[in-house]
Each structure stands twice: as C-alpha cells, then as structure tokens.
Amino acid sequence: MENMQKKRALGRGLGALISDIPSPEILAQATRVSISKIRPNRFQPRKRFAPEELDSLTDSIRRDGVLSPILLRPSEDGFELIAGERRWRASQAAGLTDIPAVVREVDDLQALELAIVENEQRDNLTAIESARAYQQMVAEFGCTQQQVAERIGRSRTQVTNLLRLLQLPEKVQKMIDNRELDMGHARPLIGLSEHVAGQLAEQCVAHGWSARQMEAQAKKAQASAPERKPAGQVMDADVAALQDELTRRLGLSVEIVCKKNGGGELKIRYTRAAELDGVLSRLRA
Helix, strand or coil, X not given: CHHHHHHHHHCXXXXXXXXXXXXXXXXXXXXXXXXXXXXXXXXXXXXXXXXHHHHHHHHHHHHXXXXXXXXXXXXXXEEEEEECHHHHHHHHHCCCCEEEEEXXXXXXXXXXXXXXXXXXXXXXXXXXXXXXXXXHHHHCCCXXXXXXHHHHCCCHHHXXXXXXXXXXXXXXXXXXXXXXXXXXXXXXXXCCCHHHHHHHHHHHHHHCCCHHHXXXXXXXXXXXXXXXXXXXXXXXXXXXXXXXXXXXHHCCEEEEEECCCCCEEEEEECCCHHHHHHHHHHXXX
C-alpha cells in the first residue's frame, strides 16, 4: 500500500518509470545508451551499496542482461542517472558497454524526488538517509514538510519524525546509518546529551533492548540528569515550541539559547553550503 502511495505521489508518468516491473510502453521507450556517457545522480540519497548485493546483481546481469531500463536525464557531457544506479554499477562490473535506458527531462527537485522514492520502495535507505534527503528538499528547494510528504507519498507525521532524527548526536546517527539501531529505538534519545544518548545507544545494541525498554531507559536518564542551567535560564514552553517550529520549517536543527539579560542566541546547524543558501534565500524573500 505504501509503495502505491509513493508512485501516486509522483504522478502516473514518473511513477511508471521506477516500477519494479516496467510496462510494455516503458520498455518500448527504452534505448541503448553507452555506459561511459552516464554519470551518477548528484542527488542520490543512498550512500552505501552493499558489495554482496552488487555481486548478486552482476551475476544476474551476466546471465540474463538488464531486464528493466534505468532512468536518465540529459546533461552537458552525456546523461545523469535518476534511478537505477545499482543496475548501472552492476552492468559495469559485468563488462557491458551499454545499457537500456529511458531518457526524460526532469528538474533537480524531481531528480531528488525520484531517487528517494525508488530507494524507499526497495527499502534501500536508512532512516538517516531518508531524513537527510527530506532535509535537502526543505533547505535547498524550499519545500514545506507537508509538500515533502505529498511528493514522496508519506504522511506529514512520518516526515516530521524522520527529520527530528537529525537532532541526534552524530555518533547515534552513524549507528542508524549502519543499521545497528533503528528509528524506533533512536527516537527516545532525541533531546538527551550527546554523552548519554551515545551510551544508551551502545547499551541498546549490546543488550538487545526493545523499543519500549529504550524509551524507559531514556526517561530514566532524563529524570536523573543533573540540571545544567541556572533556574533563570531554563527554556520555557513557548521558547521550546518556537525552537521546534523553526526546526520543522527550515528542515535544519535549530537551537535557541536564552540569557539572563533578555537576549540570547539563535543557532542553526547545517552540514552543506547549499543548506545555508536555502536559509538565506528564504530570509531574503
């Protein structure tokens, strides 16, 4: 059902291009393209390609060829991959010189959108990879979280929960990326200190805690944590709500630091220059 929602979100034309079983119409549109003229998708959200998966696909392609065409868009020096990077990589490993492909004119946002949906419908993305891709749609392309949800075919709540994972310490994010920790176990760690969150994540993996056990441990750690701010500097509910709202709207981690004199600091964390450009574009508008 969820995969059907994702395809509907793309529209009938684009959704058909990344289907697991291409229609006769799509196959008829495919043409052979030289592998040397294709470069990877710069918006590819998937950062890891398991060697064993590629080896298996390479063997299949050597035996049966590429059964489903990849999706490309024209570029200055040839073509850019939109969907089908595993097939492209495995075809190179199999020694092929060309590959069946469908070429479409799509913009950058559609290129990112298609890459996300193709990977998610095959369960190839970690929660952090999905979150970073959604953040890119918000920060670089000006999408709201509701627009991300509609374009990707997820609920607004799912998008918000995934984006909140980017507030976790880098160590915990890496554990999610390595599939040592899943989203359900990681969510209770949001808001804990880097040290405590990292410790609990390691203990969860070592002892095989359930998501409910992790939640209980996180609540216990939060309740026993020493107060680090003077009473006058405790964040009130309104400031906390504003911090969450800015985080949702910008798709970036936002921290508001209040000071005794009534002043304070607004901290926006970004990982790429393009994310900062997206914030600046919104402010200038």
